[in-house]
Amino acid sequence: MLQVRKNRLWKLLTILFLSAGGISLILFSLNSKLDLFYTPSEMLQADIKPGYRIKLGGMVKNGSITRDGTTIRFQVTDFIKEVSVTFDGVPPDLFKEDSGVVILGYFLDGMFEAEEIFAKHDENYMPPELSIDPPAI
Amino acid sequence: MIGEISHFLSLSAVLLLSLVLIFNLFFFFSKIHPNQLTLSMRLFNQACWLVFISFGMYVYLAISDDFSIAYIANHSNSQLPIFYKITSIWSAHEGSMFLWIVFLTAWSILFINSLNNNHPLKKFTLLMLSLIILGFLLFLLLTSNPFERILPFGAVEGADINPVLQDPALAIHPPMLYLGYVGFVISFSFITAYLLNGNFELQWEQDIKNWSLVAWIFLTIGIALGSWWAYYELGWGGYWFWDPVENVALMPWLAATAFMHSLFASSKSNVLKTWTMFLGILIFALSLFGAFIVRSGIIDSVHSFANDPERGLYLLSFSGLITLFALTIFAYRLPALNSSKLVVTGSKESFLSMNNILMITSIFSIFLGVTYPLIIESINGDKVSIGPPYYNTIFAPLILIAAIFIMISVDALWQRSMPLRRFFTAIAVPVTLSLISMYLIWWTTSVFSILAYIGIFSGLLILFSYLLRVINNLFNKKFINKGSAIAHTGLGLLFFAVSMNSILSYEKNLNLAPGQSILVDKSVQEFSFNDIRVIKASNHDVISAKVSLLQDGREISLNPQKRKYTTRGQITSESSIHATFLKDTYLTIGDQLENGSWTFSLKINYFIKWIWFSAALMVLGMLLTIFKKKVS
Numbered sequence A: 001m002l003q004v005r006k007n008r009l010w011k012l013l014t015i016l017f018l019s020a021g022g023i024s025l026i027l028f029s030l031n032s033k034l035d036l037f038y039t040p041s042e043m044l045q046a047d048i049k050p051g052y053r054i055k056l057g058g059m060v061k062n063g064s065i066t067r068d069g070t071t072i073r074f075q076v077t078d079f080i081k082e083v084s085v086t087f088d089g090v091p092p093d094l095f096k097e098d099s100g101v102v103i104l105g106y107f108l109d110g111m112f113e114a115e116e117i118f119a120k121h122d123e124n125y126m127p128p129e130l131s132i133d134p135p136a137i
Numbered sequence B: 001m002i003g004e005i006s007h008f009l010s011l012s013a014v015l016l017l018s019l020v021l022i023f024n025l026f027f028f029f030s031k032i033h034p035n036q037l038t039l040s041m042r043l044f045n046q047a048c049w050l051v052f053i054s055f056g057m058y059v060y061l062a063i064s065d066d067f068s069i070a071y072i073a074n075h076s077n078s079q080l081p082i083f084y085k086i087t088s089i090w091s092a093h094e095g096s097m098f099l100w101i102v103f104l105t106a107w108s109i110l111f112i113n114s115l116n117n118n119h120p121l122k123k124f125t126l127l128m129l130s131l132i133i134l135g136f137l138l139f140l141l142l143t144s145n146p147f148e149r150i151l152p153f154g155a156v157e158g159a160d161i162n163p164v165l166q167d168p169a170l171a172i173h174p175p176m177l178y179l180g181y182v183g184f185v186i187s188f189s190f191i192t193a194y195l196l197n198g199n200f201e202l203q204w205e206q207d208i209k210n211w212s213l214v215a216w217i218f219l220t221i222g223i224a225l226g227s228w229w230a231y232y233e234l235g236w237g238g239y240w241f242w243d244p245v246e247n248v249a250l251m252p253w254l255a256a257t258a259f260m261h262s263l264f265a266s267s268k269s270n271v272l273k274t275w276t277m278f279l280g281i282l283i284f285a286l287s288l289f290g291a292f293i294v295r296s297g298i299i300d301s302v303h304s305f306a307n308d309p310e311r312g313l314y315l316l317s318f319s320g321l322i323t324l325f326a327l328t329i330f331a332y333r334l335p336a337l338n339s340s341k342l343v344v345t346g347s348k349e350s351f352l353s354m355n356n357i358l359m360i361t362s363i364f365s366i367f368l369g370v371t372y373p374l375i376i377e378s379i380n381g382d383k384v385s386i387g388p389p390y391y392n393t394i395f396a397p398l399i400l401i402a403a404i405f406i407m408i409s410v411d412a413l414w415q416r417s418m419p420l421r422r423f424f425t426a427i428a429v430p431v432t433l434s435l436i437s438m439y440l441i442w443w444t445t446s447v448f449s450i451l452a453y454i455g456i457f458s459g460l461l462i463l464f465s466y467l468l469r470v471i472n473n474l475f476n477k478k479f480i481n482k483g484s485a486i487a488h489t490g491l492g493l494l495f496f497a498v499s500m501n502s503i504l505s506y507e508k509n510l511n512l513a514p515g516q517s518i519l520v521d522k523s524v525q526e527f528s529f530n531d532i533r534v535i536k537a538s539n540h541d542v543i544s545a546k547v548s549l550l551q552d553g554r555e556i557s558l559n560p561q562k563r564k565y566t567t568r569g570q571i572t573s574e575s576s577i578h579a580t581f582l583k584d585t586y587l588t589i590g591d592q593l594e595n596g597s598w599t600f601s602l603k604i605n606y607f608i609k610w611i612w613f614s615a616a617l618m619v620l621g622m623l624l625t626i627f628k629k630k631v632s
Helices: A002-032 A040-045 B002-026 B034-063 B070-075 B082-090 B093-114 B122-143 B168-183 B185-197 B205-233 B244-269 B273-296 B309-337 B348-380 B388-411 B420-445 B450-476 B482-504 B608-627
Strands: A034-038 A053-060 A066-068 A071-077 A082-088 A100-108 A111-118 B384-386 B506-512 B524-536 B540-551 B554-558 B561-565 B571-574 B576-579 B583-592 B598-606
Touching (some): A002 B348, B002 B034, B034 B122, B070 B093, B082 B093, B122 B309, B168 B273, B205 B244, B388 B482, B450 B482, B482 B608, B524 B598, B554 B583
Parallel strands (some): A034 A053
Antiparallel strands (some): A066 A071, B524 B540, B540 B554, B576 B583, B583 B598
């Protein structure tokens, strides 16, 4: 009987140890691996540390896309403020002017350096965080 | 007219299922007479057939371009080939829910009729199955009716299916995935029935073992197909994005894998019975949670269907109630259940239990990753998202511990403790071989990343342990469980391939004019952009580039395209892939610049084909387990 209890205790301890380890790992990663989402107005107001990866969501401003080799520059707007973005690479197919976009990258001296531009399956996609309706076209 | 009949048949199914439910509830506390059971079985079977016929008619409506039905008008087009007219049914919410229900019904009718009428659990299983089907049918008809007409005049032409969905892999990916998801309704209902019945002398594992194995296989194929499609069709060159919707498919998969393992243990040596039951409930709860996440639009994801709070509320309350019901009986019965044998320390079951705990931990971490943004947003309004770095850090250590347990368990015995001497020989050789291989990998590639090397090491440990086992089998005639060996080799290969892919793959963005050729790097010595032209196809225009590469001394030609679909004006990229044993050369074409040159994205993806090959190995291993001859 005692042996059975001892076994049970060991098992319980192992389980507790593993789950404690797991949970602390999870909390540790959660804290350092979050990407905060900003709209252009929020981004310009917020105090963002350089080297801190964030997400920017908004509309690609009409007529703002320029290309230079493989580098693309454009402006993202929430119809109040604009943020300039640079991206090196081939953007997803649904990336075009006057359409919604979410970008992952770094904010440095008023410029947003994009690491990745997210494509959406839906061509009518609009980031839900944009509270204002776009002007009718 | 056919649309109305089809709609009517579905409504009749609701009526019949309600009858079955009421009839069975009447006998909830008393014994059911075989004749009464036969009657309710007959009603149930008829209800199922009504669902099938209704769906069959719906398929006919889609093929015959009945654009007076709003759903078909919005998602199909008369120009589509018949194959895509049919698959357009599951390209959006309403139709895919219909398909989901058809599969749910199909699994249920097959399983319930395979049970003998004298089977003590048949009454309650029937009750659970009809309750679940009824819940989903009502969900379909009340909140997402696929039969809705456009009145008074139907559309003349359909709006067409989204072009990225016009693809064979994607056409069969949802059906496979759904077959997997809803397949676990069987283990769920059977376990709930067992708990309701309250006679715990009964053996229940064998009755659902093969059903769950088949569901697991479908789920695995479904997930693998989805990732393969994302790789070659979306043009990002990635295979897994830790997108919320991928995560909600991975959680039931992990739960199902844990369930299969503990089911083997409990049917083999009568241990972990209670735990297995809990997992059986958990898989279905996670499948329902997945349906809720995907279909309520609560989380913004590439897969999300249109945002509809009403649907979300219905699904959340329905799945919540079902799960709560099952967990309540489980908790109520727990004291009586807790009599199964204890696991022997150092036996195969003990290592298997450890990995079960690890799988639950990973499910919990994914669950947290999926819901954390929602929690944060409701607390302080901050919008956050959780990406791959979170999951990579979580999974690397978990994978390592899991691999160590798998390695030890290869030589462990059922029900018996392993001698310490064998324990060390089991560890020593694979660890040494893995460390040597890791050094060789580092020496040839000279890239280092802690997380990736943890993954490589874990993969190699599993691969070498099974390699040793195979050698032992060949020369010492030691027993080997083929199914398990193949499936676990697949897992080891998966860890290895994913990690190697993450350190070796790279991407180059290029910009050149037609006729120009450039040097890219040591491996791709020449990249020549030969020609570009526009071709007209039936429902789209194709911009097709001809590129030839001199790669590793060999000439390859690639043909990346861009398609512009006429009906929706949507543009899609068709990547061009050249696959060799070790790597894929993956080329997509970007946009034309003002000076007439074009941008290209060249990705070299190492070991990427191995990822799907390893999924295939896992499926093969499980298949062998199903068809394995019973050892008496």
